[in-house]
Amino acid sequence: MTDTTAASGHDDRYKVLTPICISAVIIPLVFTGPAISTPAVGRDLGGDQASLSWIVNAYAIAFGGCVMAAGALGDHIGRKRCFVSGLVLFTITSVLIGFTPNLLALNLLRAVEGIGGAFVLTSATSLLAQEFEGDERTRAFSLLGTAFGAGLAFGPIASGFLIETLGWRSPYFAIALISILILAFGTPRIRESRNPDAKGIDWSGTILFTAGTGAAYLWDRPGTTGRVGQRSRRCALHRLGAAAHRLRDCGTTERPTDAGPVAVPLSPVYRVQILPVATGFSFIALIVYLPIWFIAVQARDEFAAGLAILPPTAPMLVVPLLAGRLARRLSPGILSGVGFLISAAGALLLLGMSPGTSVWPMVLPMLLIGIGSGIPCGLMDALSVSVVPKERAGMAAGIFTTMRVAGEAIAIAAIGAALIGFTVGRLSVRSTEQTITLPETAAVLANGIGSGATVNLGASVSALVYESYTDAFHAVLIVLAVLAALAAMVCFLTLRTSTAKLPT
Template sequence: MTVQTAARSGSTDKLLILAAVCFAGLCMPLSFTAPSVALPAIGRNFGVSPVALGWVMNAFILAFGSTVMAAGALADRYGRKRLFTIGMAAFTVISAVIGYAPNLLVLELLRAVQGVAAALAMAGGAASLAHEFDGEARTRAYGMLGTSFGVGLALGPVWAGYLIETFGWRSVFLTGVAIGLLVLAFGVPRMSESRDPDATGVDPWGTATFTATLLLFTFAVMEAPHRGWSDAGVIAMLAGAALMLGLFILVEKLQQRPMLDLSLFAYPRFLGAQALPLATAFGFVVPLVILPARFIGAEGMTEIEVGLMLLPLCLPIAIVPLLGAFLTRWIPAATLAAIGLTLAAAGLAWLATVSPGSPRMAFILPLALIGIGSGLPWGLMDALAVSVVPKERAGMATGIFSTVRVAGEALALAATGAVLMGLTRAGLGPVAGRGEAQLTTLANELAGGGLAQASVLAPELSRAAMMLVYGDAYRSTLIVLALINLATAVIALLTLRPQRAAGIDGHQACRA
């Protein structure tokens, strides 16, 4: 084989490796957006309330978020290719099994296992790109990974709507099987193994305490609207979360090579980078998850119509991150991030003015503005976060960033659900002949978009009255989300201003 032929062969292998990681990246947002569209159909199938359905999303998010740092440490220690292969194989098998879940509990447990598999795959795959590519090639590789996430987000709702109406909600979980098989057959065999020779492996105590912190806090936030914030169980869970967080920090400080290097949080730029995914969680992910219930329950749309309605929100995430990375040649990352978050805040405030029952075209422009605004910081986050650590610790860096991002999404969904339910409960006020428990059930149904079931529970309330309560609660919730985005825009300006994203370790990463 000549040198030129070998170079072409090597280039082809790298393209297939990149394609494999990008297709794996495509699976993750599909596993997130498709089930969000399927939730109403799942609820009808199993006959459960919107509150119970929340764990279909949270089980995946929490499992991913609580294990991805450990997955990054395992990738550094035992090999990025090995972890990527194990993760994709497990993800493919679970995707095949999950479509046959006999009840909601089994579905939620399988979603948790799927989240762990996704964490292994993404930690290994993203870290492998840092090993396979250098310089500008690495810039383009991470840009393609970000684009694949964006494509998954953009296509997920439409694809899910089509599958649900054609084959039923169970079919949305089978897409990962076909993609997983392609990745395992054509991409994995061409990957080279890489690891950090100084890595010490997973931190079991750190993983356990961090997972306990996330679970206790998220469960407390989800349960508080139903039990009340003064409930002994809620207080106990919040206290337990605080205790576990303290133990986690202590454990990490005692580790020679912790899975979470706490010293990184002394860098303002690193803190600013971690704030960005929290803002996009509240500004983009939360609307993406809660809007399908509104569109189906309050606006009377079908699943495929919901997918089409979400396109203005999701489609910009496939395009704008690359535009943001390109613009860093002339505009500082802090300015771009602040502009994007401000645009997203404006879109959320605009969406808050759209009352239930409004013409469908009234949703299009505010949703597009949210998507465009969220896309600008989304394309800057990876490079800002990963560049703080040496190349050999890429697994840890991607693990930290993914953890903050995904854990933030879980907490954002739980907190927003609690706010929406609390505002709905307050709007209902005392309903004649109903105790606190009945009012809470009614508020849960109404906040989840279940106007039909709410009408059965409270037949004396007209649909117009319920729509008014629902619209007021939704409006106030969206205003809160807008304010969070504005606050983060200020944080981005204060912490990220000193450096331009284009100068970060010579590369730029885009991620959706």
């Protein structure tokens, strides 16, 4: 069984890196920009916080639910074709969002944009896997991780600047412009590749998995209480269980071939998935909620909050590339485990944060979190496709990207719910007499502080709420440190063997 396009040995394959790495910069921009713009969108188009949250959630759920199908589809019809299709969707939806008249249309377009993101990221990974082998593949994927890190590092700052100067619609026009430039000058350099034995897509499995991804979010969503919340959780549990059952049985959304089932060997592929899931909790969730803490508790504006989280995001510019170089000599599993331990240490040191603390004492802990998370981020893309034959790279990339995006979405929802729960718990201990009415405060938190929106409270109540919210952040940091340490142990025990090493 061979791929229609073998890994090239000519120098032109390095030209493929430019458009793919630029597209990797766009992915975090499409996620972080709309998240920061949520308050401005609310002021312009209206809508409660639950509706506004779907600006991010619609994209994340569509992205996470479609990446596995996008990988299998790329194997079937061509990875370049899927890559171009994703960029076209980015361009069209971003322009339409720039002129959208209401919140419902915006949320629907964001879901379509999420499908485009699934096509772009999964195809980019598969295309690199086809062009490079051995140490060159490791370096290429390290550059891909660095590009993704650049989007994470500067995305919040760039988006905040554009929103403050040109309005909330401007980041979408910027995304459309970058997509057009890649289509015009980058994609002609990319060669087509596909799996000649691919037979089609399991659409029922895709739909079921997408429903399961959405159910996982609904299960963790804060503010869902009462009988409605119980019914929603029961429904979510049924959908999530069905999706997990389908994923266990199939291992992919690609149909069987004449040579037998295409499901990859369970152990190598699924051992690697600990890396994106753990990174979702130890890093992605933090860079979502740390700006909210800076905005809500320390009264910083969006641009200042973006600058404040440079310490954890800036290492993503260089650490993934350095990790790729170290992987030539050391096991990627061992390196990833060390990275998670560094991240755990940073989370524990960050316990010194308080409402009156300057950002400077927080720089070192946040740097450690960014450095530690950057190590597995620079290795996990290459690991995900190194455990399968090249002609199955699209499928493996789909499974990996699914776990990355679904893990990040669940981590964000779970950490958000934990912050609200811990905050209300701390308020119940701190409040005395009738200073605070807990049901009202819980509603304020669910619709205000926890989402980054501005909340008008009395001075004494605000101080108590912000102190409790910071205490909740401390509890979450401890949990994240424990999870990172456990992820390190899993890496040391299961990814240190030769089956998990990158090709040399």
